[in-house]
Amino acid sequence: MADVIALYHYWDSFCSFKVRLCLEEKGLDWDSRNVNLMRFENLAPDYLKINPNGLVPSLIHDGHTLVESSIINEYLDGVFPDPPLRPADEVALARMRYWVGIEEQDLFRAVRPVSLNLIMKRIFQAMSERQLDAHLARHPKQHLAGRLKKLFTAPVDQAAIDKSRKTLRRAFEKMDSEMAAQPWLAGEAYSLADIAAAPVIDRIGYLKMADIWHGLDAVQDWIERITARPAYQRALPKERMLDVLDRPGS
Numbered sequence: 415m416a417d418v419i420a421l422y423h424y425w426d427s428f429c430s431f432k433v434r435l436c437l438e439e440k441g442l443d444w445d446s447r448n449v450n451l452m453r454f455e456n457l458a459p460d461y462l463k464i465n466p467n468g469l470v471p472s473l474i475h476d477g478h479t480l481v482e483s484s485i486i487n488e489y490l491d492g493v494f495p496d497p498p499l500r501p502a503d504e505v506a507l508a509r510m511r512y513w514v515g516i517e518e519q520d521l522f523r524a525v526r527p528v529s530l531n532l533i534m535k536r537i538f539q540a541m542s543e544r545q546l547d548a549h550l551a552r553h554p555k556q557h558l559a560g561r562l563k564k565l566f567t568a569p570v571d572q573a574a575i576d577k578s579r580k581t582l583r584r585a586f587e588k589m590d591s592e593m594a595a596q597p598w599l600a601g602e603a604y605s606l607a608d609i610a611a612a613p614v615i616d617r618i619g620y621l622k623m624a625d626i627w628h629g630l631d632a633v634q635d636w637i638e639r640i641t642a643r644p645a646y647q648r649a650l651p652k653e654r655m656l657d658v659l660d661r662p663g664s
């Protein structure tokens with residue numbers, strides 16, 4: 415019987431995108447179990463049984479539940495080694511893990527304030543106060559509702575966006591120096607390090623902030639090669655958070 419892989423994910427979440435990309439690179443069949451973060455489905459009791467952290471993604475394979483996108487991707491590469499997405503060479507493997515760490519710590523963290531200000535605030539500020547209150551009344555952790563309302567209704571924080579842009583620029587500059595000498599982040603082959611950067615590249619492009627990598631020729635060339643991969647195209651978000659603005663009342 416074929417292996418059954420179920421991915422609990424949200425189309426427009428970076429960590430989910432990372433795992434979809436790994437699944438697609440390996441040509442694996444996977445069942446899509448959508449967890450709608452905008453509707454707080456990640457905090458529903460049934461989902462908390464799968465992932466007590468209330469975060470996506472989670473993957474179930476062969477009865478085993480895995481959480482944490484980088485760990486899931488290493489697991490998938492171990493269990494389905496073809497094509498390999500981790501270098502065999504130990505030094506290159508260490509470099510791959512170094513970059514995955516930088517992506518989680520610096521890139522993902524820096525993109526969050528940008529997404530809050532340019533995506534979440536747009537969505538919630540398009541609602542009337544009554545609609546927002548009704549929406550937040552469905553939040554399973556009601557003690558957080560007041561804080562979320564304040565966060566979503568605050569004006570766009572340009573200083574936070576600018577700070578994120580600087581962090582992102584510095585990280586892409588480091589990548590540019592690395593890739594002046596080699597085609598991919600961990601060396602000669604496309605790896606989980608390139609995969610972990612892809613969702614951030616997508617989000618920056620989607621938010622029309624691609625000037626962040628202006629003048630970084632090696633990075634621009636790498637981005638073109640990453641985004642041209644058929645697996646990248648298949649893993650892209652099929653729905654974006656901002657799509658709700660085109661569907662009033664949803």
Ligand SMILES: N[C@@H](CCC(=O)N[C@@H](CS)C(=O)NCC(=O)O)C(=O)O
Pocket residue numbers: 427428429430451456468469470471481482483484
């Ligand atoms: N380190 C975790 C982070 C997972 C994570 O933060 N997921 C976000 C989406 S990218 C989430 O589920 N957020 C929901 C929330 O914070 O309520 C991983 O890599 O899987």
